[in-house]
Amino acid sequence: MSIGILERFKIGLWRDNPGLVQLLGLCPLLAVTATFVNGLGLGIATLAVLMASNALVSATRRWIQPEIRVPIYVLIIASLVTCIELVFKAWFPDLDRSLGIFIPLIVTNCAIVARAEIFASRNPVGTSIIDGLVMGSGFALLLLTIGAFRELLGQGTLFSRIDMLFGGEPVRGLVLAENGWLLLVLPPGAFFSLALAIAAKNLIDMRRKESSAATPRRARILNR
């Protein structure tokens, strides 16, 4: 079974988006997306861990006995997250302080274990890295979209504190309004934003289904 890279991107970014469709990794998704920069930062960190863990799980898949695979995934993922955390502390200290506990908590993002178990343990290294790239991008894209949405409406700004990623003096970003709709910055705003994003995706899929015969996949809790 071989699928082109373009097709894989369509699957990861849209059809099987880890956040929108598989509803995995919702804890960080809801917690850090109050601003665009936070969403982007955690998105990049998760993407890096996912690619590296897929690569390592895939590279070692022939030597790992099935009965000990889960502790091995946990070991690999936990070590990679620790490395990423150190890298963030060294090169993006402000972002690290802003994301706080959610960088170490990438360990508990079930999207990563899910990709190790479903994909990387059964596919060659190259394909697994690409899978990590597309799934991670899908997750990161959702994080920064929700981050931008909540920041824009909740705070009236966009790209505030972008210096945390690219260096320089602290900036307030594009200030479009002095005050925003507070609710969106608070935790309930995260749930509302995610619900809107899922609804928008389903709506677009339904429109497409009406015009073609393709079968969309809607959000549902995976229970297997």
Added chain:
Amino acid sequence: MMPDRPFWRSGVTLAIVAAFCTSLVALTWQLTADRIEENRKEWLERSLQPALAGLFFDSPVTESMITVPPPHELPGSDAAIIYRVYAGETPVAALFVVSARDGYAGPIRLLIGIALDGEVTGIRVLEHKETPGLGDKIDTSKSDWVLQFDGHSLRNPEPAKWAIKGDGGQFDQLTGASVTPRAVIRAIKQTLTYFDANQVAVFAEPPKLDEAQESD
């Protein structure tokens, strides 16, 4: 179901993977440790500067830290941190890191700079969990509320006037939040009182000037 391989093989595999992962983390730590320590010091020094507006001092503030273990007369029940600020060997000011315990949502960690004459040189909120949009205006990234204390002391205004206007005091309140500003003002007043009474003790222990110069 019995695995068709001997059990020890699983153990060996786990040990090998664990050793590999540990070396990976150790290597990353080796490569980042210096930078992380540098960042931490730089951030601390940088975060202390705003509370020292208009003062002349010439040694890194972080080198002259002392901790005051509880119980103490300062706000908060945890250990308070005091950074002494010197120009040469002359004390100029002191920076207090204390917790206002009675915030609306948990303790508020405050940085309070006080010059030798008892005037506030600057106050910053280091950590808080106050309500976004209401109590969080004590943070300088949200509003300038906390700057109104600069230049004030226990003589200006008199101690009884250290309160929000709604309570008969001199200082501005925050719309929609009264618990938060009360807690902050109480903590500032208590710290001012402490420094007034304990100035000699605060500067009793000499700063680590020699050590600071050696490390340059």
